[in-house]
Amino acid sequence: MSSHGGGVPSAAESLPPSSGRSSEKLSLPSLQSKMKCDPEGYESELLLLRSQFQSSLELFREQAKMSFTSVSGFGFDSTVAKDLSDRVMILSHVTPFYPQHLADFPKQLADLLSDAARSLPSGLRCDLTRSLILLLNRKVIDIGETLSLFMELQTLGDKVLKKLAFDHVVHSIKRMNQKHKNEAKNRALQNVMFRDLNQEDEARAKIALVTLCELHRRKVWFDDRTANAICRASLHPAPRIMIAALSFLLDYEKIENDEDSDDSSSDDESASPQVVLNKHTIYKASHQGTTASKKKKKLKLQRAMRSLKKQQRRSSEKGTNSQYSPLNHLIDPQGFAESLLSRLQTCNERFEVKMMMLKLIARTAGLHRLILLKFYPFVQKYIQPHQRDVINLIAAVVQACHDMVPPDAVEPLFKQIVNQFVHDRSRPEAITVGLNAVREICMRMPLVTSEFSSSVKISVFNDLCLIEIYHATPMRAGLASMIGQPFDEKLMNEDLLQDLALYKKSHEKAVSVAARSLITLFREVCPSLLVKKDRGRPVDPTARPKAYGEVDVATDVIGAELLLENSSKKRKFSDFNDQLMAGDTSLRALKKMAGTTTVNSLPESTDGILSNEDFQRIKELKAKKEAERAMAQHGLSTSAGFKVRNSDELSTKRVDAATLEAHVRKKMSKDERLAMVKEGREDRGKYQARAAVKQKKTGGLSNKQKEHKKKMPLAAKRNKVTRTRIEKKKKNARAGKQFRGRKAWK
Structure with a gap:
């Protein structure tokens, strides 16, 4: 057998068979296949391959020490590297069949x-990594023993090797957690990642962060420890690590607009939400009006149904992670936000990075309702x-605005927005x-600092807002004067709201729409701040804004008032007739009937206990109310009012900057309208009159024409002749009695 560079056989040559067999020569792939089929019969070949691997490895290390010079220049001999790669690959394939011989x-x-x-050549380095991955896939070694090595290989600057090692780490951990999760093993691997993430070496920390983000995105490591580690990476001293963590946290959530989407997949779901629409509205959309108006009403009805289904589907998915964010798992959100804010105030990063930090602080404050x-x-x-x-x-x-923030803390910022943006010289x-x-802001914030200014005091110590309630005693009044002055200001007062409401008369449609939306909000929140003509007919004329710290505590079953309203309407006429019958016999009963007031309580027959039928009825009434509101929103009804979301829904949903901009379709010019009309006529033929056709x-x-040529029966012909004769006689009789008079012209 010929040798290359110190007696190592070439990979191109075949190995000689062992003694006792035929003299055929086998190539390395054929030998590998036969060794897998008959491990015991090819032990001598295995020993020969192992000795060749040891020789190639020693020769390779000697060349590395001596800086061996090849024909192509300084470096390793490509022949030796190729032989070593081939021996490593075949040994890695047959290692599971020879666990004792290849244990080391x-x-x-x-x-x-x-x-x-x-120092290894790129090709040999990739081949050695593939061989090690093969051993890991065959479960010869464990991922915990080689995770640090694969993380180190990604920092060498070799793109092929980096992708190979990264994909292997992600897929191995995913495959390990596919059937069941081994918490102890996952925790050990996470500790390796977290240790690399906290290192000062930027390349190593970046690889660890990217791996953690990918595993969290694929919901493999979907736990609190991983989410906290990713969030804490936004405080890393290296700017690149910080920017990568900020980008992942801000881009994780997909912004969902409240506008109706044309996604038809939601309409075809197997478990479609319950939609209750008024039959009269459906009839009007199909039968009343012209063809164009009916088409518009049908489209509005379809949009209303899609919107209603989307809302019901969201309400049914509240328990799931539809609005999930890694920020939900923060152990200390207050400390995290304060640390990021202090870094934002002192950092010298570019404007885009500062905006990312500011967005993340605001998102954390809104999600966890921080102060x-x-x-x-x-x-x-x-x-x-x-x-x-x-x-x-x-x-x-x-x-960042929510109901736990004191209104006086946001009031200067609120006035800054009004003074800088809303004035006559500003652009539309x-x-x-x-x-x-x-x-x-008014939708999210409590509009009043305190309902009674003499009873609520606000004090600030080290960014902590302390709310204390006092009674009107001299001692507590003195304590209040030492702590802080009482506030009786409002975030939105009557004069400011009425000035903003005047923009509804603006000729710019975007401005008028924004002003009307503000009026619609205050019709529900506090109608008393509006002028009489802007109040309309609010649902609750006595509604008032919540004071700071005020919380609505449910004292009854949610939705029971709908059941009461429905039952009171049904019993209205029957109860009135019964009272009149009692009033016929007694004057006292008539006086009592005149002075009775409606009491919001459940029917006596139920004794305050609702049955399954009552809960089903409440569900139906809620669906009906949502349907009325959706139809009113799309112009199909005027009975429903504006629904103000609660603080939990507002803090969970991410604010999209596009909702603050003007989205009003501009009026098209005549040329644009003609172009649109011509686009719709492309499939038509040339116009021709019906007579020409x-x-x-x-x-x-x-x-x-064929009916005129039909031969009539004899009886029908006689009947027609008789009828014609009679009509002719009547005509002649009338003609003789008419006075034609003298002509007025010659």
């Missing part, structure tokens, strides 16, 4: 990669119409953004 082979392979990975009193004054100085990316900035401000786009921002008709007679 995986360790030798891992040691070679860990010690000399940077960050330093955040709002910091953002206030950037609220200017000419500020770069100001709409996203205002969206972050809206996201800026006015629209300002009005929409005012509406969103009839003249060009070819073929036989029409049915009407």
Whole structure:
């Protein structure tokens, strides 16, 4: 057998057979196949391959020490590298069949990669990595023993090797958790990742972060530890690690618009939500009006049904992770937000990075309803119409507002938005953004600092807002004067709201729509702040805004009032007739009937206990009310009012900056309308008059012409002649009695 470079046989040559067999020569792939079929019969070949591997490995290490010079220049001999790669590959394939003879082979392979990975040629390095992956897939070695090695291989700068090692780590951990999760093993692997993530080596930390993000995105490591590690990476001292973590956290959630989507897949679901629509509305959309109006009403009805199904599906998915974010798993959200805010105030990063940090702080504050009193004054100085990316900035401000923030902390920022954006000299786009921002903030914030200014005091110590309630005693009044002054200001007062409501008369449609949406909100929240003509007919004329710290506590079954309203309507006439019958016999009964008031209580027959039928009825009434509101939103009804979401729904949903902008379709010009009309006529033929089409008709007679040529029966002919004679006599009789008079002209 010939040898190359120190007596190592070439990979191209075949190995000689062992003694006792025929003298055929086998190539390495054929030998590998036969060794798998008959492991005991090919032990001598295995020993020969192992000795060749040891020789190639020793020769390779000697060349590395001596800086061997090849024909192509300085480096390793390609022939030796190829022989070593072939021997490693065949031994890795047959290792499961010879566990005793090749017990040290995986360790030798891992040691070679860990010690000399940077000095190895790229091709040999990739082949050794593939051989090690093959041993891992055959479960010869465990992923826990080689995870650090594969993380190190990704930092060498070899793109092929980096992708190979990264895919192997992700797929191995995913396959390990496919059937059941071994928490102890996962925790050990996570500790390796977390240790790399906290290192100062930027390349190693970046690889660990990317791996953790990929495993979390694929819901393999979908736990609190991984989510917290990713969130904490946004505080990493290396800017690249921080930016990568910020990008992952901000882009994880997909923004869901409240507008109706044309996704037809939601309509074809097997478990479709229950939709209750008014029969009269459906009849009007199909039978009343012209063809064009019926078509418009049908489209509106379809949009209303899609919107209603989407809302019902969201309400049914509240328990799932439809609005999931890694920020939900933060162990200390207050400390995390404060640390990120302090870094934002002192960092010198570019504007885009600062915006990402600001968005993440606002999202964390809104999601966990944190109190960050330093955040709002910091953002206030950037609220200017000419500020770069100001709409996203205002969206972050809206996201950070919730019912736990004191209104006096947001009031300067609120006034800054109104003064800078909503005035007569501002552009319509800026006015629209300002009005929409005012509406969103008023929807999320308590509008009144305290219902009674003498009973609620607010004090601030180290960014912690302390709310204390006092009674009117001299001692407590003195304590209040030491702690802080009482506040009786409102976030939105009557004069400001009426000034903003006047923009409903603007000629710009976007501005008028934004102003009307603000009026619609205050019709539900606090109608008393509006002028009489803007109040309309609110559902609750005595509604008032919540004071800071006020919470609605449910004292009855949710939705029981709908059951009461429905039952009271049914019993209205019967109860009135019964009272009248009692009033006929007694004057006292009539006086009692005149002074009775309606009491909101459940029927006496139920004794306050609802049955399954009552709960089903409540569900149907809720669906009917939602349907009325959806139809009113799309212009099909005027009976339903505006629904104000609660604080939990508003804090969970992410604020999209696009909702603050103007989205009004501009009026098309005449040329644009003609172009649209011509686009719709492309499939039509050239217009021709109906008479011209009839003249060009070819073929036989029409049915009407054929009826004229039918032969009538004899009785029908006689009847027709008689009828014609009688009509002629009557005509002549009338003609003789008529006075024609003298002609008025010659």
